[in-house]
Amino acid sequence: MPLLDVRDLTIGFTSADHRVPVVSNLNFSIEESEIFGLVGESGCGKSITALSILGILPQNAYAQGTIIFKDTNLIELDPESMRKIRGNEISMIFQEPMTSLNPVLTVGYQIAEVLMTHRGMKKKAAMDRAVDLLGAVQMPSPEIRLKEYPHQLSGGMRQRVMIAMAVACSPSLVIADEPTTALDVTIQAQILELLHSLRQERNVSILLITHDLGIIAENTSRVAIMYAGRFMEMAVTEAIFSNTKHPYTKGLLESLPIEKGVPLNPIPGFVPRADELPSGCRFSDRCSYVIDRCRVMEPEFIEVSSGHFSRCIRTEEIAWKS
């Protein structure tokens, strides 16, 4: 049994009298102690997917399908039960900690608050535990930092505080949405290292959301490549790089800088809006392998080899490796 099993997940927004899906029929699972990657360009639906797992979608959003977490379908869960799971069994690390942390409370208190809310701990005990947690996320001088406010810390330190809050109640699943995008490369590596040690030492599963395939290559065991609300390819991470099956993945790989000074080769065009999708394959307008048939019907998500899925009618025809 996987820890998280998402089946046929569709998420959309209601505007006026019609519904526009922005994420369509996702199927994926995350095993215990696994780091699963979710990649795609801006606007493809990564964060909305994360928010649906946490039950914190915006007011005008709807979600259909099932999200099974430890035998419970989170989609059907009442708000009170969902609140008990959120921050406790499933927690989230956001991209920009400055907007998620409260500027007028010390970081120590904010960590302690999680423990007071979910574990019913008294303030003194919770503050003591907050020092331990800051130590566990390798915050320098945790006793001193505990009493400081978010603006007194560097970006990397703030992200460590967010991670301490996320793991305070020993969750089984942590969703990290672009956790290192705002940080410089050295700090980025330290934060990713920290996520790894959490996985190893605490058996935490991590859903790692990023637009950076370099981060995926080094940190995940399996990955789903998302485009315009659909999974286009999903496989063990190594296979995504060595045996690419989808032109979109190929395009993302080719747009990576190989070395300094070598120009990028970005995919031309933009991700289409959810209410302006092209007919047939959603990627057809930007795909260099497109043929007429691609525009007729949207391809199925086919298992092309064991555990390796691709949504392209030309997957079998084309030797993707050039």
Ligand SMILES: Nc1ncnc2c1ncn2[C@@H]1O[C@H](COP(=O)(O)OP(=O)(O)OP(=O)(O)O)[C@@H](O)[C@H]1O
């Ligand atoms: N409150 C909202 N109302 C209507 N549409 C929304 C709302 N929030 C997000 N969307 C739409 O949902 C789609 C998915 O957005 P989402 O934030 O999940 O993208 P993302 O993949 O996380 O992008 P990024 O890499 O920029 O963070 C987008 O097309 C966006 O316009």
Ligand SMILES: [Mg+2]
């Ligand atoms: Mg996002």
